[in-house]
Amino acid sequence: MKQFLLACILFPLALTAQTSKPNIIYIMADDLGYGELGCYGQQKIKTPNIDRLSAEGMRFTQYYATTLCASTRCSFVTGMDGGHAQVRDNLEFGGFRDEEEFGQMPLAPNTMTIATELRKAGYATALIGKWGLGGPGTEGVPNKQGFDLFYGYLDQKQAHNYYPTHLWRNETREDLGQSWFSAHQVLKADSTNPVNYAGYSGKIYSPDTMTGEAVKYIRSHTRKPFFLYLAYTLPHLSLQVPDESLRQYENVFEETPYTGRKGYLPHIRPRSAYAAMISRLDMYVGMIMKTLQDAGLDKNTLVIFTSDNGATVPGTGGADTKFFESNGKLRGYKGSLYEGGIREPFIARWPGKIRAGRTNDKVCAVWDLFATFNAIAGNKTTAVTNGVSLFPEFYGLPTPQHEYLYWEVHDYENGIQAVRWNNWKAVRSQVHKNPDAPVELYDLGKDPGEQENVAAAHPDIIEKMKAFFNRRSRAAVKEWNF
Numbered sequence: 001m002k003q004f005l006l007a008c009i010l011f012p013l014a015l016t017a018q019t020s021k022p023n024i025i026y027i028m029a030d031d032l033g034y035g036e037l038g039c040y041g042q043q044k045i046k047t048p049n050i051d052r053l054s055a056e057g058m059r060f061t062q063y064y065a066t067t068l069c070a071s072t073r074c075s076f077v078t079g080m081d082g083g084h085a086q087v088r089d090n091l092e093f094g095g096f097r098d099e100e101e102f103g104q105m106p107l108a109p110n111t112m113t114i115a116t117e118l119r120k121a122g123y124a125t126a127l128i129g130k131w132g133l134g135g136p137g138t139e140g141v142p143n144k145q146g147f148d149l150f151y152g153y154l155d156q157k158q159a160h161n162y163y164p165t166h167l168w169r170n171e172t173r174e175d176l177g178q179s180w181f182s183a184h185q186v187l188k189a190d191s192t193n194p195v196n197y198a199g200y201s202g203k204i205y206s207p208d209t210m211t212g213e214a215v216k217y218i219r220s221h222t223r224k225p226f227f228l229y230l231a232y233t234l235p236h237l238s239l240q241v242p243d244e245s246l247r248q249y250e251n252v253f254e255e256t257p258y259t260g261r262k263g264y265l266p267h268i269r270p271r272s273a274y275a276a277m278i279s280r281l282d283m284y285v286g287m288i289m290k291t292l293q294d295a296g297l298d299k300n301t302l303v304i305f306t307s308d309n310g311a312t313v314p315g316t317g318g319a320d321t322k323f324f325e326s327n328g329k330l331r332g333y334k335g336s337l338y339e340g341g342i343r344e345p346f347i348a349r350w351p352g353k354i355r356a357g358r359t360n361d362k363v364c365a366v367w368d369l370f371a372t373f374n375a376i377a378g379n380k381t382t383a384v385t386n387g388v389s390l391f392p393e394f395y396g397l398p399t400p401q402h403e404y405l406y407w408e409v410h411d412y413e414n415g416i417q418a419v420r421w422n423n424w425k426a427v428r429s430q431v432h433k434n435p436d437a438p439v440e441l442y443d444l445g446k447d448p449g450e451q452e453n454v455a456a457a458h459p460d461i462i463e464k465m466k467a468f469f470n471r472r473s474r475a476a477v478k479e480w481n482f
Helices: 002-016 048-055 069-078 114-120 206-219 243-249 270-294 366-376 459-469
Strands: 023-029 058-064 092-094 101-104 124-130 149-153 166-169 172-175 226-231 301-307 343-349 358-360 405-409 416-421 424-429 440-443
Touching (some): 023 069, 023 366, 048 270, 048 301, 048 343, 069 114, 069 366, 114 124, 114 226, 114 366, 124 206, 149 206, 243 270, 270 301, 301 366, 424 459
Parallel strands (some): 058 358
Antiparallel strands (some): 058 343, 092 101, 149 166, 301 343, 424 440
């Protein structure tokens, strides 16, 4: 308790001692698994820049997102968990063609987002990358949710193609001069109609342009504190990567060409392409860090790197995530509420504030970042959230412990719920079909891979977990209720 009170006293002093408020860069990968970085045990994929970020900062081992793109993004920008957030699943509108670009369920007007709150604290705010919380013309677009600048994909479906016909700058569609093709094209290849593996690319690779925009943004904001939410689409499918990155893995893996018959686009060297996509993401992180150093902003900038959910299910779209042990020893993949679907890499670097080379086993979640960033900015927001600030953790001081963490997902396994309480983890699936479905129970302290269901031995804990399940609020979307 004395340490926590000391932290409360020191943090305002730490802020006032600086020449300006710290910049915040939040880098979110897309479908990057817990085990896909060298600093988290990856052996086959090269990630030297992110590994250096970890060596120079703090690596968290028990950080959680949600299990899908839109729900994690909503929890981040609003600070609400899966039982209270506006968006609790991927609710799609329209289709994949340009004329069908209607996006996902939009955030409500006047939502208190991390961007609206940091802007009140004097920050410039930018989102570069993938949004997924409101399509063109809706109240959910980033510029109506607190972001001064937006550049990237509004619609998650469009983001499945790395060579798009267009990207959005604020609410203006910018044409890139590339031909449209579906990232989910069903191929009917046979001996007389072979797959054209080279036919799905273009001149402009969207993550390149996003990184360029991010570099320009940093260089132009040396006098005013900024918050940059850099939401990369890598390594989400389709398997698409420029040749110079692919060459890094030439003749490294045994390969079986992926024909595209299981969704997404084909690739003649799928393992190499997947590894190269992650290594290219790592290259971008290195470019961002060099830009900060060149601009003299390195020591006054908190950089966080993480992912929105676990790696994709093995074989989907040609991604051999089993071969790469993409979620480490954790059970489950994207869409699951087992650890492999929701436990993510999380690295925080802030020279002079975060002691280098530290590992932190604090149980925390994406909805904690709303409170964390506001605390760092010295902003006393009135927003009600489910999170706690991790700011003290960066200084090696304790933070309040969550009573529990809660997740739900509706478009997988007929509805799933999960709770983490201390080291106990409860999972209940088929909930839409049976609201009283059996609850599985795992002791993560002894069994982080969730291999032994010990529910029968702990009926008292099962009842406690059911009570946590019932604390969820009713969702606005009918299908998101049990």
